[in-house]
Amino acid sequence: MSTSPYLLGHHEAEWRRLEDQHALWRDTILADLRSLGLGEGMRVLDAGCGVGSLLADLAVLVGPTGEAVGVERDVEAASVARARFAEAGHVRVIGGDLTEGPLPGGFDVVVSRWVLSFLPDVEGVVHRLAGCLAPGGALLVQDYDHDGVNVFPAVEGFSEVIEAFRAAYRDSGGDLYVATRLPRVYAACGLGDVALQPHAKASTPGGGAWTWVARFLREHLHEVVASGHLDEAVAERFLPALAAAEADPGAVLVTPMVVSVSGRLTRSG
Ligand SMILES: C[S@@+](CC[C@H](N)C(=O)[O-])C[C@H]1O[C@@H](n2cnc3c(N)ncnc32)[C@H](O)[C@@H]1O
Secondary structure, eight states, X not given: OOOSOOTTOOSHXXXXXXXXXXXXXXXXXXXXXXXXXXXXXXXXXXXXXXXXXXXXXXXXXXXXXXXXXXXXXXXHHHHHHHHHTTTOTTEEEEEOBTTBSOOOOOEEEEEEESOGGGOSOHHHHHHHHHTXXXXXXXXXXXXXXXXXXXXXXXXXXXXXXXXXXXXXXXXXXXXXXXXGGHHHHHHHTTEEEEEEEEEOOEESTTSHHHHHHHHHHHHHHHHHHHTTSSOHHHHHHHHHHHHHHTTOTTOEEEOOEEEEEEEEEOSOO
16 A cells, blocks of 8 residues: 655646656657557556646547546646546546556556656556556556766766665655566566667756756755755755756766566456
């Protein structure tokens, strides 16, 4: 059972961050979904849909003859998502928990992005998501293999800050390396045809990759200090060092690796 709240909190700034994050990464997940064959007339479930950023694209992909359903545990995020699809008859947002209680079924594709890295019982949740699939349906999880994140030239405190976030996820039962565990979990849940597609992005200051990582660190740094995962003095040195690096047009930031892991329900039922 997952009684712990969403580690990053639900409030308007986080919802805006989720929306902008989707704009940066949507090309990767849409390509993965198309290669799984998601298209017109199909039924797709977005498990842990947040404010519905990806769900909006899923609704377009399946069209009015299909159905796009989101499940979200947070009541307010779910109602923000529900409001944006009020006019779309083929989109539904359900308040629900991926770890317990009923989930809808019979989907051609179930997708879950940046949710499993927060959850302690990954196998239990994948088992439940596999249960939402129609025979022959596909599960696509996009989540972290957190190595690879780096900034050049080096910024004071950067690696301590990254390690603090990894530890905060770990201590709340999550795992920023969850993607690499999934093929074994998929096999245990009856999913075959497993495929992995790694994605990463990089940019100079002001570009998408830099802005995404720097904004996440700035908006959530106080939380890892408050939880005791980062020394306040390190945080105080890090913020001006990051700002100074942003004045260098030749600096480069590489994102952590995000891996899409797909599998298909090979047995019937
Ligand atoms: C980082 S956000 C990602 C949102 C969305 N998948 C996206 O890519 O924009 C993680 C979301 O998962 C939701 N979540 C976390 N645990 C959940 C659970 N057990 N059941 C349903 N939703 C959950 C959180 O409330 C949050 O909205």
